[in-house]
Amino acid sequence: MGTYILRRLIQTVIVIGLISYMCFYLMTLMPGDPVELMIQSNPRITSEDIARLRELYNLDQPAYVRYFSWAKDIMSGDLGYSRTYRVPVQELMGPRLKNTFVLSFMALLTSLLIALPFGIYSALKPGSRVDYFVNFFSFGGISIPSFWLGLMLIIIFSVQLGVLPAGGTETIGVDHESTWSFFKDRALYLILPVISLSVQQIGVFVRYIRSSMMEAMRNDFIRTAKAKGLSRFVVVWKHGFRNALIPLITIFALSFSGLFSGAILTETVFAYQGVGKLVYDSIMSNDYNVAMISFIISVSMVLLMNLLADILYGFADPRISYT
């Protein structure tokens, strides 16, 4: 087990390294570079200045040289400076990460709370009317573009009804006298993004929960438990559900990847100040340092969650052996 985790960790680090280099190279291929922006903003700039600036930013060096000097800075804890926000990247990332984490966690929790009862019910009563509707809606959830769902929610709840804010993270310029009013304010801004992020996850979860639960209930030991005369509650929850949970743990951990991907779109639609929006904004505004760090953080988070999923799987199911 220990060597397995170690091997996977090394693999993950290698993948992150490769991805970061690829991303760095792709960034050099994006339109505009920092010096070009300065040329645009200052018409009186001379060609010597341009050459000096290019040298200052190492832009005259090939991409791999710049990558290694950048990586060395990162290793020593210097994440660089954001050109757009005029603050060190460290200061920028903290609150953004927290916001995205809150959003993803709330979405995961919501989708689990909704998907579990429906998935289990439709697995226990396959072919029933509830099962039919659950199936239908899970298909809808999987197929709906989350950003469009977000826009529809804005139209209904913000434009038409005017009950919820259309975007943002919190009400700007309000002093909260108590923590309670602060939480209430944040929660109000979270409702729509969480819904739009959860719907797709609910669709995915319901299908997995249903099939996994049906698989578990087909086992011989379920029949034995029934024959023993155990109550339905014990059969379903203690024998059925606990076994159904094993493959589900992986799915839940892997869903983090989907949540993180989806968060970029959701955060952009709702102007929610999270890492996803930061990735998008910094790429669009050529803020390389921020773009690189936020991108690598999102990729690393997903890869680490995948690793965690595999490890959890081993703990949950003693039949799996790691060699």
Next chain:
Amino acid sequence: MDLQTQESLTHNNQKDPNMASTHSSLNESERKALEQALPMWKIVFNQFKEHKMAFYSAFVILFFLIVALSAELITKVTGLDPNRQNVGARYLAPMSRAQATDDIKESAVEVYINQHPDEAKKLATELKAQNILIVDTDTENENQDALYDLIMKPDEEVKATLAKLQNVNYSNYEAILKTFSTYHVFGTDEVGRDVLIRLVYGARVSIGVGIMVALSSALIGLLIGGIAGFYGGKIDMALMRVTDALLSLPTIPILIVFSAVDLSKLPAIKQMMNPSYESIIKMFVIMCLFSWMTVARLVRGSILSLREREFVLAAKTLGATDATIILRHMFPNVIAPMLVAITLGVGSSIIYESALSFLGLGIMPPTPSWGNMLNNAQEVIYKNVWLTVLPGLMIFITTVSFNFVGDGLQDAVDPKSIKR
């Protein structure tokens, strides 16, 4: 066995003598029809029809495909052009009529004069002679100002004026009147383009990209999965490492980084590309790069199990080459699950394409795609909600249909679920 199944079994047993009697009373042709083995596709098709949603969804897809393919025909019949702007009629509500602005009218008259110089001259002199329009004398332009002045009047007045003239053969001039008033079933967008015709052309781009990406990435997956599964060992390990690594990456951030690349910084690629299709081809390549992995794993799994089967051993003993074994003996066995993967892939490709185009990184305007029609939806929702509702609805309906068809196919090709 539970009680229920036992019950149904006894039920069947009771029914059996009945069935036997009906069988014996069959005539020759009916018996033949019953005994004849059904071809595989027919079994699959019959099974597919049982999945009601999938069956209806197939028709929805067919409808969208027909509409997308006949986009030019629709333009010809309705006279709507996806790129024709009309600043005077922005954000029109559905079911409304728009009038062309003066500059559009002027340029239409100019085209008319160029195309039918004789008729224009005759009409202009007659208008002048009848003194219907008081125009400053402009002999060098042969009184053409009259034509421009006349067209600016309301439609009814123009028609009445033309009717008063002795020479009635000014049908070409009257015909341009018809193009000025346009009817917009779904309203117009922020520069006054018709939404319906843009949706039609958008269907072509969005579904086209979706299908092409699904097919091509399935081919890549087939190749990589086939090689990995057939040769095994180190090749398998290396290929599957790459597959797993790519599979574990978050899709949208990666796609965003790749599609933000400016191709003009890669001169070698730039020369090969036609600039008007550049964004579509770029989108296609990027999405193919990151969507072949599921098919590769699926194919590898099937090939691994097929490798140990007797018919492969037989082919090998008969001296078949590797290529023959892979292409002739193994691929036919993986086509069915691949078909399912392709169908489901179309749905997700359409969603990814629309998400990227929505962010302004995918298909570039003016080429309409369902995604880039939502491009500045956040501002537009306060002006005309239909601009946001309709393209997304199209994406949703198409994706849901492809997913249902994929699900139906999955049931249909699964040998365990086949009823005969």
